[in-house]
Amino acid sequence: MLSRTAENLFWMGRYMERADATARLIEMGYRMAMLPGSNEQEEWRSVAAASGSAPELADPEAKTLSASAVVQRLLLDPENASSIRSCLTSARANGRAIRTALTQDMWEALNDGWRSLGQMDADTALKNLPSLLEWTKHRTAAFRGASEISLLRNDGYYFLRMGGLVERADMTLRLLDVKYYVLLPETDVVGGGRDYHQWTSVLRATSALRAYHHVYKGDYTPWGIADFLILNTAFPRSVAYCYRSISRFLDDLAELYGEQGSPQAVAREMVEQLERTGIEELFQHGLHEFVSGAITTTRRLSFEISKAYHF
Amino acid sequence: MYNEMFADDHAVRGPYEKVAEWINATGVDLLNLRQSEAEAIFRKIGITFAVYGEGADPERLIPFDLIPRVFGAAEWRKLSRGIKQRSRALNAFLYDVYHRGEIMRAGVVPEELVYQNEAFLPEMVGVDPPGKVYSHIVGVDIVRTDGDRFQVLEDNCRTPSGVSYMLENREIMMRMFPQLFKAGIVEAVDSYPGLLKKTLQEVAPIKCDDDPTVVLLTPGSLNSAYYEHSFLADLMGIELVEPQDLFVEKGLCWMRTTLGPQRVDVIYRRIDDTYIDPLAFKTDSLLGVPGIFDVYRSGGVTLCSAPGAGVADDKAIYVFVPDMIKFYLGEKPILENVQTWRCAEPDHCKYVIDNLKDLVVKRVHGSGGYGMLIGPHAARKEIEAFRAKIKANPSEFIAQPTLDLSTAPILGSEGVEERHVDFRPYCLVGKDIRLTPGGLTRVALKKGSLVVNSSQGGGVKDTWILAE
Numbered sequence: 016m017l018s019r020t021a022e023n024l025f026w027m028g029r030y031m032e033r034a035d036a037t038a039r040l041i042e043m044g045y046r047m048a049m050l051p052g053s054n055e056q057e058e059w060r061s062v063a064a065a066s067g068s069a070p071e072l073a074d075p076e077a078k079t080l081s082a083s084a085v086v087q088r089l090l091l092d093p094e095n096a097s098s099i100r101s102c103l104t105s106a107r108a109n110g111r112a113i114r115t116a117l118t119q120d121m122w123e124a125l126n127d128g129w130r131s132l133g134q135m136d137a138d139t140a141l142k143n144l145p146s147l148l149e150w151t152k153h154r155t156a157a158f159r160g161a162s163e164i165s166l167l168r169n170d171g172y173y174f175l176r177m178g179g180l181v182e183r184a185d186m187t188l189r190l191l192d193v194k195y196y197v198l199l200p201e202t203d204v205v206g207g208g209r210d211y212h213q214w215t216s217v218l219r220a221t222s223a224l225r226a227y228h229h230v231y232k233g234d235y236t237p238w239g240i241a242d243f244l245i246l247n248t249a250f251p252r253s254v255a256y257c258y259r260s261i262s263r264f265l266d267d268l269a270e271l272y273g274e275q276g277s278p279q280a281v282a283r284e285m286v287e288q289l290e291r292t293g294i295e296e297l298f299q300h301g302l303h304e305f306v307s308g309a310i311t312t313t314r315r316l317s318f319e320i321s322k323a324y325h326f
Numbered sequence: 327m328y329n330e331m332f333a334d335d336h337a338v339r340g341p342y343e344k345v346a347e348w349i350n351a352t353g354v355d356l357l358n359l360r361q362s363e364a365e366a367i368f369r370k371i372g373i374t375f376a377v378y379g380e381g382a383d384p385e386r387l388i389p390f391d392l393i394p395r396v397f398g399a400a401e402w403r404k405l406s407r408g409i410k411q412r413s414r415a416l417n418a419f420l421y422d423v424y425h426r427g428e429i430m431r432a433g434v435v436p437e438e439l440v441y442q443n444e445a446f447l448p449e450m451v452g453v454d455p456p457g458k459v460y461s462h463i464v465g466v467d468i469v470r471t472d473g474d475r476f477q478v479l480e481d482n483c484r485t486p487s488g489v490s491y492m493l494e495n496r497e498i499m500m501r502m503f504p505q506l507f508k509a510g511i512v513e514a515v516d517s518y519p520g521l522l523k524k525t526l527q528e529v530a531p532i533k534c535d536d537d538p539t540v541v542l543l544t545p546g547s548l549n550s551a552y553y554e555h556s557f558l559a560d561l562m563g564i565e566l567v568e569p570q571d572l573f574v575e576k577g578l579c580w581m582r583t584t585l586g587p588q589r590v591d592v593i594y595r596r597i598d599d600t601y602i603d604p605l606a607f608k609t610d611s612l613l614g615v616p617g618i619f620d621v622y623r624s625g626g627v628t629l630c631s632a633p634g635a636g637v638a639d640d641k642a643i644y645v646f647v648p649d650m651i652k653f654y655l656g657e658k659p660i661l662e663n664v665q666t667w668r669c670a671e672p673d674h675c676k677y678v679i680d681n682l683k684d685l686v687v688k689r690v691h692g693s694g695g696y697g698m699l700i701g702p703h704a705a706r707k708e709i710e711a712f713r714a715k716i717k718a719n720p721s722e723f724i725a726q727p728t729l730d731l732s733t734a735p736i737l738g739s740e741g742v743e744e745r746h747v748d749f750r751p752y753c754l755v756g757k758d759i760r761l762t763p764g765g766l767t768r769v770a771l772k773k774g775s776l777v778v779n780s781s782q783g784g785g786v787k788d789t790w791i792l793a794e
Contacts, residue, residue: 017571018582112547114556115566123370170584272585324584 020113021174022326027109028178034102035155036186037089038148040065043220045144048082050212059085065186065193065220068097086144087137099151100132106158116171120161128154170271173264177320180264184257185313187244190220191306198237198302214240221252241302242294254309255289261316262286276323281316285309328472328732329744330395341398341792345735348506349393354741361392361737364498371494389785390495392502395734395747395767396790402513405468405476405751406761408660411651413464413753416483416638418654420460423637424450429653435646439670443643444691445636447599449606453623453632456529457757460632461639462594463489463522464753468661470732477662477729479748481647483639484631485596488766488786489752490554493518493561495788496764513763513791518752519561525756526562526592532625533578538591541565541581543572545597545613555596569597574617579627592628599633607633641690641724642668664729670721678725679716682709685725686776687716700776702728731776734787736769746770748778749789763791 044062048055059080064073069088072080092098096105110117110125117125131150132140140147159179166172191198197213214235218224221244230247231239247253262282269275297305331342338346349357368387397405422429423440430437440446465486467479496515500507523540530538544555546568559566571581572590580587597614600607606619621627637643645666648659667674667685678685687699699712716723733744751765767787768778778784 016584017565017567018584019568019571020565021584108547111552113566114553115560119371126370174584325582325586326584 016116016170016174018325020116021170021324022321023109023113024116024171024174025178025320025326027106028175028180029182030102030106030109031155031158032179032182033097033186034099034106034151036183037066037097037099037102038151038155039222040186040190040220041086041089041144042148043216044085045082045148046219047212047216053212055082056080061193063088065190066097067189068095083137083141086140090140090147091132091135091137103129103132103151103154118161118165120165121158124154124158124161127157170268173268173271174324177261177264180257180261181313181317181320183252184254184261185310187221187252187254187257188306188310188313190217191241191244191302192310195302195306198241211235217244223250223252226250238294238298241297245297245305246289246292246294255286258282258285258289276320278316278319278323281312281319285312285316327730328470330470330732330747331735331744341396341401341790342735344506344511345394345396345790348503349735349742352503354737357392357737360502361390364390364392364502367498367501368494388491388780389771390498391736391769391771391785391787392499393735393737393742394499394788394790395749395769396792399792399794402763402791404474404660406763408476409464409466409468409751409753410759410761411655411657411660412466412478412481412647413461413755413759415647415651415654416464416481417458417460417755419650420483420632420635420638421458422654424453424460424634429650432653434649434653435643439640439642440637443637443640445599445634445640447607447634447637449619449623450632450634455632456531456628459529459630459755460635462525462529462630462755464755465750466661466753468749468751469664469729470747470749471730472732475662477664478644478647479664479729480641480644481639482750483635484598486750486752487551487554487596488750488768489518490557491786492752492762492764492766492789493557495766495786499788511793513793515762515764518762518764519558521754521760521762522558522594523562523564525754525758525760526594526630528756528758529628529630530591531622531628534591539564539589540592540594541567541572541590543567543569543593543595543597545569545601549596551596558594569601569613569615572615572618574615574621577621577624577626579615579618579621590627592630594630599636602629602633641666641688642670642721645724664726667725668721669716669723669725674725675716675720678723679713682713682725684728686728687712687723687725690722690724700728703776728776734767734769736771736785736787738773743773745773746776746778747787764789 040062044058047053047058056079059082060073060075063069063085066089071077072085072088088095088098090099093101095101107125107129110122114122162175194217197210197217214237215224217240218227223243227243230243243250243253245254248255248259250256262279265276265279265282269279331339333339365387368390419429429435430440461483463486465482468476469479470476492515526540527538541564542555542559544552544566556566565581567581573580579590581590595602601611601613603616603619604611604614605616618627619633622629644663645668648663651657651659667678669675669678683701685701689697699708701709731746731748734747735742736745747767747769749765749767751761754760767789768784769787770776770778771785772783
């Protein structure tokens with residue numbers, strides 16, 4: 016496979032995942048900001064921070080922050096490479112540049128309605144926010160579905176999926192990075208309904224609310240939530256799940272190519288670390304330190320993949 | 327004017343019987359509905375065409391007209407023989423041009439037309455392309471001016487585009503009206519990609535000692551014909567590469583892959599001569615694959631079409647194609663040329679200057695219907711402007727009579743209407759000469775217009791060759 020094709024697939028996977036995750040993030044902010052007694056400013060600020068693409072909005076020193084500014088920046092802004100609009104446009108441009116590596120179904124899913132966000136302004140977007148976010152999730156789901164049912168299971172598929180998984184691990188980690196203080200045990204004493212909402216918001220942003228119930232049965236606890244998002248290998252947005260899957264795809268790739276690449280060392284080390292570490296230990300060593308370290312590792316993994324496969 | 331569907335007494339002509347029956351049975355309303363559905367499908371699939379310099383929409387659709395254009399089996403037999411004959415002669419001419427130049431020595435084609443032609447590449451002199459083939463895909467633009475009269479408007483020896491429309495137009499017709507094709511009265515066109523791949527494999531370079539690896543080289547996704555490039559690569563199951571994916575090392579050509587360098591043997595390039603190799607041709611260009619021309623010359627890779635093939639499809643050379651057929655093949659040309667005045671000749675030029683209002687004037691190197699004058703439709707001012715241009719630079723222009731192009735039925739705003747059409751088949755030249763029964767019919771959608779170019783308001787149709 017051409018290196019350029021692999022690169023395009025990998026990034027297409029990342030863009031589509033980022034569009035999807037950003038939609039979920041905005042959804043969480045929208046919901047939190049509407050809660051009685053919430054600090055609307057703070058909520059939108061943490062959304063901006065978790066997105067990682069709007070530092071000027073995330074700055075706590077900065078002056079008032081409106082929902083419309085966040086929506087403009089994260090949903091519509093063509094200048095922001097991580098806005099939903101930019102992600103969908105870039106994914107389509109990537110797809111178009113490697114049309115032969117996509118199936119017809121995948122292309123149609125990418126191509127269908129890509130102009131929809133074209134000239135929309137922030138006010139219109141804000142008015143229709145829930146349906147726009149739904150729409151975004153549908154677009155990405157349609158694309159994912161098309162890939163699942165039509166793409167050959169070979170290197171192209173592996174690169175596409177690994178791009179999505181790297182991005183997903185990164186998004187979960189960044190959300191934790193912004194919200195980690197909510198999960199620190201001491202917030203227990205601050206107590207009250209507020210924290211309950213904060214905890215559930217973290218689960219909501221990762222679409223994990225119901226699933227969490229199924230796994231942990233009872234209450235929301237900070238370590239339960241952290242355990243779920245970091246260590247639970249059954250939850251598809253957890254760091255452990257993402258890394259295990261990436262590691263498996265790297266094995267598949269190695270089998271196909273007849274040689275093991277250097278990224279596998281990075282992936283496997285993380286998988287093993289997560290396997291032998293319990294959540295108590297993680298908290299003991301510092302949740303924040305772990306999260307920062309994992310963000311760096313994920314960046315390195317992405318770099319190692321591109322280096323090993325010549326893109 | 328020859329109406330392809332109706333004879334003068336309004337009777338439906340033989341080849342169109344099935345189409346007429348279908349139009350009547352379906353009704354104009356339903357046809358209109360299907361037509362807009364077809365457009366939606368084209369948009370969704372992404373079959374688009376960019377028009378340079380228009381800015382607005384970089385991915386525009388070429389209008390598709392639902393009513394097929396039909397050739398009877400006997401008509402096709404003649405056309406097919408004529409097209410193959412022409413393709414053979416054009417390739418023989420190219421070999422001659424870059425070798426002994428017999429046809430110039432014999433005084434049949436004027437030397438300066440060839441050697442001073444912009445498309446003539448001195449670097450190609452003495453190079454032997456595999457199978458002596460220069461133009462592997464010859465697109466011949468043909469118009470019909472009477473019942474049994476077909477004339478060639480021009481030849482395209484470099485990288486004729488549009489074949490994806492031949493395939494997609496058929497695909498969409500079969501999707502919407504499968505019953506039309508059930509009886510097998512229409513020859514299939516889907517053999518084209520397979521034949522193209524076979525043709526390309528047949529011209530593997532001498533240094534290739536294994537199954538040749540064929541790739542399609544595109545300038546990239548911003549190119550107007552990008553859809554076609556990806557479509558063909560896909561149907562042939564070959565890599566679609568951009569110049570930056572290729573490089574030259576150890577006298578061979580390689581592509582960058584996830585497994586490291588992989589050797590490339592045959593390149594179907596959809597990129598102009600001057601952009602192939604910045605070292606050999608356009609030194610100020612950043613595009614292309616540095617050093618690839620040397621690899622080509624030494625038999626390490628085959629470029630299709632060969633660099634310099636454009637010298638055969640120049641409008642000034644066109645005039646001599648019937649002579650080439652006689653000279654190289656000893657045959658009588660099956661397809662006629664259109665009468666052409668070359669303004670480089672003083673007496674031709676005088677005639678042209680004096681009769682501009684009746685003539686079509688074209689630039690020798692132009693394409694796409696840009697910068698041409700259609701005398702009978704032009705304003706006086708425009709004619710005067712052309713007169714001045716021709717006088718200033720006569721050898722830049724040729725002129726032809728305004729042709730009475732045949733018309734085919736289209737689905738217009740007032741039901742079935744007639745519009746002028748032309749036809750471009752795609753002839754493949756490898757070890758064998760192959761021709762898929764079909765081609766691209768372009769139609770001037772504007773009433774009375776003779777310009778079929780998609781950049782100037784032309785549309786496309788499915789083209790049926792009826793089975794014997």
